[in-house]
Amino acid sequence: MIRFVTREFNGKTGLALVISDATASLQDLLDAIQPFSDDSTIYKEYLIDQHGTCRGCRINCCRQSFVIPDRVSFNNLINYFRLSPVEFLARYADPHKLSYGLPRFRSGPCVFLKDAMCTIYPYRPLICQLYLCTPMDGDTGELIYSVVSAGIAELIRYGQEQGFLPAWSTSSASSCGLPSQGSPTGYDRMFIKIIERWADNSSNPFCQVNSYTEIRLRDVCPPETWLRLVQT
Ligand code: SF4
Ligand code: SF4
Numbered sequence: 683m684i685r686f687v688t689r690e691f692n693g694k695t696g697l698a699l700v701i702s703d704a705t706a707s708l709q710d711l712l713d714a715i716q717p718f719s720d721d722s723t724i725y726k727e728y729l730i731d732q733h734g735t736c737r738g739c740r741i742n743c744c745r746q747s748f749v750i751p752d753r754v755s756f757n758n759l760i761n762y763f764r765l766s767p768v769e770f771l772a773r774y775a776d777p778h779k780l781s782y783g784l785p786r787f788r789s790g791p792c793v794f795l796k797d798a799m800c801t802i803y804p805y806r807p808l809i810c811q812l813y814l815c816t817p818m819d820g821d822t823g824e825l826i827y828s829v830v831s832a833g834i835a836e837l838i839r840y841g842q843e844q845g846f847l848p849a850w851s852t853s854s855a856s857s858c859g860l861p862s863q864g865s866p867t868g869y870d871r872m873f874i875k876i877i878e879r880w881a882d883n884s885s886n887p888f889c890q891v892n893s894y895t896e897i898r899l900r901d902v903c904p905p906e907t908w909l910r911l912v913q914t
Pocket of ligand 1: 735743812
């Protein structure tokens, strides 16, 4: 129904998504990409010889991560740790980023990385589950980008609604609409622009769901991209 196939990108073996079932869920996408972290045949830019499993990676993207959880992952994590949203963020979020509204995990390395292993592996955010340092075609990348931004945007909307994240001002162009504390970096601003794609979108499929199985992939994908992916 949904699978990744290998494709050559300038002599490097990368991945392209093929969708043959219009009802495919986000969980189907996660199941399809998961095996490639252990796949040694595809190109992985940050491995020493560019081929191998993620388990043997010395660079390890978790060391330099910019991870903001999506709404489903966040709910799973606060339930797993038995913490309130405020308690969870106080313990695990970067206080500086949090002060201006971005619930980014503490990083450098990621606060959940211990002995080169992810300690929240079953509940890790979408951005972690969908990242590979492997070339992918533009439509696959666009879908992943859209999925991740929708999930994060819904967490931020929900957090603002519930009061555990500060509201963004719409009047301050100089701070990208963020509260005035702190100073967002260029990377933060880029992230914010991505999230803003969904900020006022009441059709965000991450609203009111508890699992990735409940999210239809087509509902989180730009329509033209979806048409190309299902026709591939
Ligand atoms: S995806 Fe991350 S862990 Fe895997 S090879 Fe690339 S940098 Fe290393
Ligand atoms: S949450 Fe887990 S997978 Fe994601 S960056 Fe942190 S340690 Fe790595």
